Amino acid sequence: MHGRCIRPTMSSEVGSGKSQARKTPAVGWGFCIQIQLLKDAQHSNYPDLLGAVRCYRFRLGGMKRPFCQGRTMVSLRGWQAIWRLLIGLFCTFITGHCSAPKSGWRRTRQSTALRSPRKPTRVIDELVHLKALMPAAGCRRISDTFNRLHAQRRQMTVSKSFVAYTLRRERYAVERQRRALRRRKPYSPERNAxxxxxxxxxxxxxxxxxxxxxxxxxxxxxxxxxxxxxxxxxxxxxxxxxxxxxxxxxxxxxxxxxxxxxxxxxxxxxxxxxxxxxxxxxxxxxxxxxxxxxxxxxxxxxxxxxxxxxxxxxxxxxxxxxxxxxxxxxxxxxxxxxxxxxxxxxxxxxxxxxxxxxxxxxxxxxxxxxxxx
The missing domain is CATH 3.30.420.10 (Ribonuclease H-like superfamily/Ribonuclease H)
Incomplete structure (x- = not known):
């Protein structure tokens, strides 16, 4: 047999056209049947292999019934419980000793690049306001305008790349502010101005x-x-x-x-x-x-x-x-x-x-x- 069990087709199933048996969990079946056949062969409970196969067919009728009526009473449900326990212990061991990094990847060495601190919110609001006032201006012109206005007074400057990324992310805010500027009431100065x-x-x-x-x-x-x-x-x-x-x-x-x-x-x-x-x-x-x-x-x-x-x-x-x-x-x-x-x-x-x-x-x-x- 070499540890493999081939389920034969019964004559009643062949005659009726049913070639598929009832679906039953197959975890450890070949191993259990191999042990049972070896033990039956030692005690000579079955004169030939056909008797062991018939006993196997009889076992498929119920999960709680033993394989045979001989001395060895091996339950299929017991073997399935032992097999699940062994698999659970193995998975627990593997999970505890081979855990993956939280982020999915790990940096091999620390970066030596110096990063500037995060810009305050008022800087982003000022860039949105400048873009709303100058819709045709690009990132370079807005960056130069911001630096001319706030470099000396607030000690704050921005690069053209930061302006480009910020305006791309805040496009909706720019459109809302342009709409508000169009709808605002005009300022009335003094007379004769x-x-x-x-x-x-x-x-x-x-x-x-x-x-x-x-x-x-x-x-x-x-x-x-x-x-x-x-x-x-x-x-x-x-x-x-x-x-x-x-x-x-x-x-x-x-x-x-x-x-x-x-x-x-x-x-x-x-x-x-x-x-x-x-x-x-x-x-x-x-x-x-x-x-x-x-x-x-x-x-x-x-x-x-x-x-x-x-x-x-x-x-x-x-x-x-x-x-x-x-x-x-x-x-x-x-x-x-x-x-x-x-x-x-x-x-x-x-x-x-x-x-x-x-x-x-x-x-x-x-x-x-x-x-x-």
């Missing part, structure tokens, strides 16, 4: 085009001048600017777009002579002069619904719009106050109103309550 100047046009029913001159104070949003011009040369624009300066005072700067009449030597030179700084927006960026553009948006929304017969009617209509915009219509970014109230420093929520009048013009297009205190 910056004036916004621009021009638009309106056509009458006869097809004649009229140029409209607009001048707005940045801080208070007050409409300083809204006039219909006879022509669009630089001297005419300077005349209206100087009339506004004589009435409201001289501003520190005037912001315009890059139209030819504003970039010429006459307009720029006259502002330089009187000590007014000329600010110009970038090419194709009208939102950089958003105060006057927003005013013209409100004006055109009403003016497109109004029929203009001639230039004189347009001048009267613009004066009515000037009064409605400055003293009747409340402004959202001025906390519900009108530009006139902000210019004069009046708080409508604390003053006592002496007179309330209903204002209406342009066939109901311009309407609201005028509060006189």
């Amino acid at each position: 910056v004036w916004a100047l621009d021009m638009t046009g309106k056509q009458d029913i006869q097809g004649r085009q009229y140029a409209i001159f607009g001048l707005v104070d940045h801080g208070t949003r007050r409409l300083l001048r809204l006039e219909c011009l006879a022509n669009k040369n630089a001297w005419t624009l300077l005349g209206h600017v100087f009339l506004s300066i004589g009435r409201y005072g001289k501003p520190k700067a005037i912001r315009t777009n890059n139209e030819r009449v504003f970039t010429g030597k006459v307009f720029s030179g006259a502002l330089r002579l009187v000590g007014i700084r000329h600010q110009r927006t970038d090419l194709g960026c009208p939102w950089q002069n958003g105060r006057i553009e927003r005013l013209f948006g409100t004006l055109k929304a009403k003016l497109d619904q109004w029929r203009v017969l001639d230039g004189e009617q347009l001048r009267v209509a613009l004066r009515e719009f000037d009064f409605w915009y400055n003293r009747v219509r409340p402004h959202q970014n001025l906390a519900g106050r009108t530009p006139w109230e902000v210019w004069c420093g009046i708080d409508p929520y604390r003053r006592v109103v002496k007179r309330v009048e209903w204002f209406e013009a342009w066939d109901g297009l311009l309407c609201g309550f005028y509060l006189d205190g």
Whole structure:
């Protein structure tokens, strides 16, 4: 037998087509049957090998019954328990003496590289803020900007590699801060700090085009001048600017777009002579002069619904719009106050109103309550 046991197929199973016996645990079977056959051969309990095989077939009927009815009573379940015990002891011995490292790998020697301490959180926040302010800047430019700002004051510098890894990891934070910057309310400086100047046009029913001159104070949003011009040369624009300066005072700067009449030597030179700084927006960026553009948006929304017969009617209509915009219509970014109230420093929520009048013009297009205190 050489220690191997071959299970024969019974005649009843062959006839019925069942070639597979009931599944029974096979741990130690060959070893147990070999010992049983040797002992049976010594005591001559079975005349031939066929009897031992039949006894083995009889053993498959139950787990608790012995192999044979002879002197040797060996239980299969007992041998399985002993085999499991030996395997458990062997595994316990191997696990206790051959344990793997915790991290999965082990460094053969200590690294001699010097590592800088971890950057504080305020450094990462400052890098995110710089990237939100300068979205087109790369890691080198942001690194140079940070080092110029904080190297001497806070004794803190960053490398371009650290900036690149940090911004790659904090992309979501950069986008959130850019969104917050776009939605923040604009800061309102003092009055007469910056004036916004621009021009638009309106056509009458006869097809004649009229140029409209607009001048707005940045801080208070007050409409300083809204006039219909006879022509669009630089001297005419300077005349209206100087009339506004004589009435409201001289501003520190005037912001315009890059139209030819504003970039010429006459307009720029006259502002330089009187000590007014000329600010110009970038090419194709009208939102950089958003105060006057927003005013013209409100004006055109009403003016497109109004029929203009001639230039004189347009001048009267613009004066009515000037009064409605400055003293009747409340402004959202001025906390519900009108530009006139902000210019004069009046708080409508604390003053006592002496007179309330209903204002209406342009066939109901311009309407609201005028509060006189």
